[in-house]
Amino acid sequence: MGPTATIVAMRVLSGIQPSGQLHIGNYFGSIKPNLEFVNEAEQSFFFIADLHALTTTQDAKTLKKSREDIVLDYLACGFDPNKAIIYEQSQIPEHTELMWILSCVCPMGLLERAVSYKDKVQQGIAASAGLFTYPVLMAADILLYDATHVPVGKDQKQHVEIARDLAGKFNTTFGKDILAVPEPVIRDETAVVPGVDGKKMSKSYGNTIPLFGDDAAIKKAIMGIVTDSKGATDPKNPDDCVIFQIHKLFLSESEVSALSEEYKGGLSYGDAKKRLYEAVMDYFAPMKERRATLKKEEVSEVLSQGRERARKVACATIERVRKSVGLN
Numbered sequence: 001m002g003p004t005a006t007i008v009a010m011r012v013l014s015g016i017q018p019s020g021q022l023h024i025g026n027y028f029g030s031i032k033p034n035l036e037f038v039n040e041a042e043q044s045f046f047f048i049a050d051l052h053a054l055t056t057t058q059d060a061k062t063l064k065k066s067r068e069d070i071v072l073d074y075l076a077c078g079f080d081p082n083k084a085i086i087y088e089q090s091q092i093p094e095h096t097e098l099m100w101i102l103s104c105v106c107p108m109g110l111l112e113r114a115v116s117y118k119d120k121v122q123q124g125i126a127a128s129a130g131l132f133t134y135p136v137l138m139a140a141d142i143l144l145y146d147a148t149h150v151p152v153g154k155d156q157k158q159h160v161e162i163a164r165d166l167a168g169k170f171n172t173t174f175g176k177d178i179l180a181v182p183e184p185v186i187r188d189e190t191a192v193v194p195g196v197d198g199k200k201m202s203k204s205y206g207n208t209i210p211l212f213g214d215d216a217a218i219k220k221a222i223m224g225i226v227t228d229s230k231g232a233t234d235p236k237n238p239d240d241c242v243i244f245q246i247h248k249l250f251l252s253e254s255e256v257s258a259l260s261e262e263y264k265g266g267l268s269y270g271d272a273k274k275r276l277y278e279a280v281m282d283y284f285a286p287m288k289e290r291r292a293t294l295k296k297e298e299v300s301e302v303l304s305q306g307r308e309r310a311r312k313v314a315c316a317t318i319e320r321v322r323k324s325v326g327l328n
Helices: 024-037 061-074 095-101 108-112 114-121 135-145 156-172 215-223 242-250 255-266 269-293 296-325
Strands: 011-016 043-048 084-087 149-150 183-185
Touching: 011 024, 011 135, 024 043, 024 095, 024 149, 024 242, 043 061, 043 156, 061 269, 061 296, 084 183, 084 296, 095 135, 095 156, 108 135, 114 135, 114 156, 114 255, 135 156, 156 183, 156 296, 215 269, 242 255, 242 269
Parallel strands: 011 043, 011 149, 043 084, 149 183
Antiparallel strands: none
16 A cells, blocks of 8 residues: 555645636635635645636736736735745646546546536637646645645535545545545635626626726726616615625624615615725725735745745655556
């Protein structure tokens, strides 16, 4: 039997694609809950999924800027490089090596059942081999670091389940406990953040509220939130209102209850949008100020340190894998 995975009490891993300006859906659905895990986990890994981004972003300048912007955004939102590790996926070659090895034990049927591939093709994204095998690379991203917990939105849960299946398949084929089996972590209250049209907030849908956009762009997005035809003073069902569903992300439980009653009492959509705009601006103001003070040199230093720390873990895993399959 070959060497086995070293399981820590809690090792959390999360990735985010550099495919354009981040939005508040990224913040509440991914960044905020992931940062909260840092104090709970023994180790936390955050990676810039730039290899994944190539399935949809094929402009070099755009990709480079997006990679830099994401690190600035994370630092502005409170990421502490002394407590967690942030790195670029493309700078750790073990990601693609493990992907290939996993591809050799991955049943085609497992990928053919992947819902996200079908959804993205329906959205007009080119049906490339990279898009089809996306879940295998995501599995490698996770399994390379012996992650025990992977915070994801509901739409990504299936990908973590595929990673679990591939870890099990690999361990059955080459030896027990070589790869750790991760658990998806989904917080129901923020699992899917609605966009301005009511669908999941996503850059690919063009329905986002920018995280650190200029004030005018944020206001335009919020004022453009789709509503029904109820009159200004008509009672409204907050559970069916996109404005309310977004606004409650910024509020305490008691504030949510109070706002809900106002909707039922006839709060106008215009006033509701203005209050949401104020909540967004107030909440993100300190982060926006922090981001303005950051320099590119700080980003480079953080990524350099993160890459070195992540590579140590990745190399240990790939050494274990190579021995197990007979490559070492």
